[in-house]
Amino acid sequence: MTEIAVSLQDGESKAFPQGSPVAEIVKELLSSKQRKQTVAVRYNGELLDLSSSLGEDGTLEPISVYSETGQEILRHSTAHIMALAVKELYGDAVKVAIGPAIEDGFYYDFDREKPFSPDEFEQIEQKMAEIVNNRLPFHRREMSRDEAIARFEQHGETYKVELLSEMDTNTVSVYSHGSFVDLCRGPHVPDSSWLKVFKLLRVAGSYWRGDEKRQMLTRIYGTAFADKKELQQYLTRLEEARKRDHRRLGRQLGLFTIQDEVGPGLILWQPRGALLRRLIEDFWKDEHYRHGYQLLYTPHIARQDLWKTSGHLDFYGDNMYSAMEIDEVMYQLKPMNCPFHIGIYNADKHSYREFPIRWCELGTVYRYERTGALHGLMRVRGFTQDDAHIFCRPDQLEEEIFNILDFNLHILKTFGFAEYDVFLSTRPKKYVGSDEHWDLSTQALKQALEKKQLQYQIDPGEGVFYGPKIDIKIKDQLGRSWQCSTIQVDFNLPERFRMRYTGEDGGEHQPIMIHRALMGSLERFIGVLIEHYAGAFPLWMAPEQARIMNITDDQGEYCQQVYTQLRQRGIRIEQDVRNEKLNYKIREAQIMKIPYMLIVGQREKEEGTITVRKKDGQNLPPMTPDAFCDLVSAESNPRVA
Structure with a gap:
């Protein structure tokens, strides 16, 4: 043998x-x-x-089973168990689509005339528990594509047939457990007894293959873990995430609104939200000035030919809005700011001595996102990029990337993000430019990361079509990752737009272009900030730093005097002199997450002071309005936050 x-x-x-x-x-x-x-x-x-x-x-x-890969296998297997439970309960009235494992859970898409609702979860979970107790084994089988098509056609599973018909392979693998058979690469757990700890979470609508012109399916989301303690911890985190949901807090705090009359994915900033945004923008501009950047402003539309030259119509056309005709010329809304910055560069001649040139813009762009993908501030159709482009010589590339990393981490730390994951994304299958340029760019990014002593992971094939990139995913208070910062090296656009500078040798040379965003999208970043701080922003960022309130009408005039004095000193303050009980006013201020409540009674009026109460209920000793201004000024410097 x-x-x-x-x-x-x-x-x-x-x-x-x-x-x-x-x-x-x-x-x-x-x-x-x-x-x-x-x-x-x-x-x-x-x-x-x-x-x-x-x-x-x-x-x-x-x-x-406790590893990341093991949990993915566990959850994928649980998705199959859920599908079996649904088929046993509802039979041929339900067709199955796809059911992968996802971060922290799984889902399965079903086609049913009457969409599923959470009211049916208990029944489905009971059936899943029966299947688990029966210790049904998972069997893998290789079969020809034609055999698989015939098998799924026989059972009316049209979605599986469509997937198989488009596969460029002669052999596929299927898994069966009990009466359920699914097209799947695997692997799976040995049998259903491994899947005892699960929970169905929510339902959502989902178009087949993400196409709004195709069938609307019902997606059931769930999660599974290796033990009950992990599941309970996860459900607790979900509840905390629900409390921090930026859409709910956005309404509660009066920050922003989205209205059907305006259009989905388009943000209306309310006064408090607009002030929060202004504070972030002003800090962003000041820090860029300190770091050697110059500010630009560019239009919202451009001739369509510009997007042809840049390559965006070829590589990004599906995400751009339709063209509009102006004076018999076609224009389109901008999805990117890059070509405009290049236009400013090409308006003048440049010498090698000028480099690096660092230009930045808070530029609003417009991208078509499918309705089902829109999500509050996190996924919108019109958003403002904290954009910057650096033009440099090849010998400056590594140092510039290092400087950007340094600046990037400083900004993130100031906003309260100390934990993050770093990814180096390499050449995708579809790309432009020479292999030599790709290798040079990738090596420069890698060396800058190592010089900065940052741990990073390689994300193979996830670079953009014009160059490799560094992505930084920040972690919030709940440990969730958010993609924000990106640094991308580009030889393509300088070549397309024939960008040149005069070198030390007197000849013409092509600069290297670095695309860079620290926050990514201002809308998305503010959404992350809302959830990170649960709406209770640090003092330097709080739209309303203090609210002054009287105990009785006798202090109304003194309240107005203090309010005016503090406002003139730059304190962001509002007043509440309504004929309401003090506890009611305090409670409202706490709901609005206001850092300081200034209480004025008869004693404070007579002594020319204010009683200061923090949002957590702590009372400070009475102080003069000027002393409070000094306290706020000392506490609200973002660089020492």
């Missing part, structure tokens, strides 16, 4: 008969504790079910 040598990563090796099931090998090589946690394996780099057979020598890595 032919034998194969199976090694663990630590070097231990053992011979097994060729064709031995993974489960038997795991039983021999791993400890009892490891075996209980091993949900699948990676063999010679390939993920395999425990029921798979091994036919060659190799290295085996057990996949713990």
Whole structure:
């Protein structure tokens, strides 16, 4: 009998008969504790079910159910169990579409005449629990594409047939458990008994394949974990996230509104939100001036030919709005600011001595996002990029990237984000430019990250079509990641627009262009800030830093005097002199997350003071209005926040 040598990563090796099931090998090589946690394996780099057979020598890595990959397998398997439960409950009245694992959970899309509702979750979960208790095994089978099409046609699963019809392969894999069969790469857990800890969460509408012209499906979201404690912690985080939802807080705090009459994905900033935005913008502009940038302003539309030259119509046309005719010439709303900055550059001649040139703009752009993808401030159709473009010589590239990283982390820290993940995205399949330029750019980004001593992950193939990039994903108070900052190197646009400078040798050279955004989109960043701080912004960022309130009408005139005095000193203050009880006024101010409440009674009026109460209920000793101004000034410097 032919034998194969199976090694663990630590070097231990053992011979097994060729064709031995993974489960038997795991039983021999791993400890009892490891075996209980091993949900699948990676063999010679390939993920395999425990029921798979091994036919060659190799290295085996057990996949713990508690690992990131293990949890993904667990959740994907639970999606299949949910689909089986739905089919057993509703039969042919339901067709299944797709059901992947996603971050923190899974979903499955169903086609049903009457959409599912959360009221049906209990019944579906009970059926899932029955399936789990039956220890149904997951069976993998390879079959021809034609055989698979025939099988799914027989059962009326038209969505699976469509997917199979478009596949460029002769063989596909399917998984079955009980009566349910699904097209799937796998792997899956050995049997349903691994899937005891799950919870269905919500439903949403979803167009088949994201196409608004196709069938509307019902998407059921759920989650699954290896133990109950993890599930409970996750549900607690979900509840906290619900409380911090920027859409709810945006209404409560009077920051922004979105109205159907205006259009979905278009933000109307209310006075308090507009003031918050102004504070962020002013800080952004001041910091850019300190770091050697110059401010630009550019139009909202341009001739369509500009977008042809830039390549946006070829690579980004689906995300651009339709052209409009003006004076018999076609124009389009801008999806990017880059070509305008290049136009400003090309308006003059440049010398190598001028570099680096650092230009920045808070430029509003417009991109078509599908209605189903819109989400408050996080995904909109009109938004303001904190955009910047740096033009530099090749010998300056690495240093400029390092400086941008330094500046970027300073900005994020000031806004309260100390944790983040860094990704280096490399060349995609569809790209422009020479391999030499791509290699030069990627190496410069990599060296800048290493010089900054930042840990990073390679994100293969996720660069933009014109160059590699660094992405920084910040983490909020709940540990959620948000994509904000990006640094992109571009040789393509300088070439397309024939950008030139006179070099030290007197000849013409092409500059390198760096695209850079620190916050990404101002709208999205403010949405993240709202949820990060649960609406209780730091004092320097708070739209309303203080609210003064009287105890009785006798102090109304003194309230007005203090209000005027503080406002003239630059304090962002409002007054509440309504004929209401003090506790009611305090409660309203707390709901509005106002940092300081200034209380004025008869004693304060007579002594020319104010009683200062923090939003957490702590009372400070009475002080003069000038003393309060000094306190606020000292506390509201963003650079020491």
